[in-house]
Amino acid sequence: MTTFTEQAPGVAEQMPAAAEGFTLNHTMVRIKAPERSLHFYTHVFGMRLLRKLDFPEMQFTLYFLTQLSPEDSIPEDPDERTVWTFSQRGLLELTHNWGSEDDPELSYHNGNADPKGYGHIGFNVPDLESAETWFDDMNVEFIKRPDAGKMKNVIFVKDPDGYWIEVIQAELMAGVGS
Template identity: 60%
Template sequence: MSGSFDTERHPGVSAEPPAEETRGFVFNHSMLRVKDPAVSLDFYTRVFGMRVLRKLDFPEMKFSLYFLARDVADAPEDVGERTAWTFSQRGILELTHNWGTESDPEFKYHDGNAQPQGFGHICFSVPDLDAAVAWFDSHGVVYVKRPEQGKMKDVAFIKDPDGYWIEIVEPGRLKQLGR
């Protein structure tokens, strides 16, 4: 692989990104609001093998944050150091729990895919899509779309406990995507 790739060129793409001013910027995390943290934590840790890096409670505002990731090697033991370390990582999922939602049987978050549409999904890439589908099936995961369904083959969409969509892809199967 050549190291000369910079960006695809499309209308609106900055031809000269501010390299010096943005040096060291890292995409750290995306946040999803969850109704019941025990249910969501079970799903993301058991089904996706994620680990909780850090939980932060904010009693005065009545919410908690859970930061999850797949790779937790070299995480500091000291909670303050681990908090700073957590905010320096890449590819973290933040689950936000507003206290009391778990007790309200009528409570539900908008998944972003119903009207009006907004947020769409998060995505996990997997080394073997067929094995991942078998794993999801063995855990009773709800599908939006299986890989063989619809116009876009070799891509699955599943739902988490709050109804958020999760795209599942095997990178090697996507070489013809969009061509």
């Protein structure tokens, strides 16, 4: 099977045999208040909670969320659901360190303030204009609207912990970059 990928300095010409079958499963961000963050991601972005894992001895909880398709069949058995969750692609893991919600001084670095590092979470939507209206209706904080700045047709909003979320409509991205 031939797989086309772009070329750039540092890119392997072929996938290393030892990496065959590797899959990006999830990315993790720390959250301060689980109820607030879970409300945001499930009500605003329509994500579903696949698995909640508590670790009392280390005092943290993991929440794994994703966008589900109607054909997805999630196992009811907790162990089977855990294995299924860790075999998926593109999950968002929210990590809550117990007690963080009670610390008024605590805020997590979103990666976009100096020193810059981590950037954002990204979502593709079927209609960018409708998404913008929906975010307004849900009182979501905008960083950038689709008609602002040099890069048009891209929205940036903030989640409850200040992490940036890029929202695009794939069809509108043709011709971007060089």
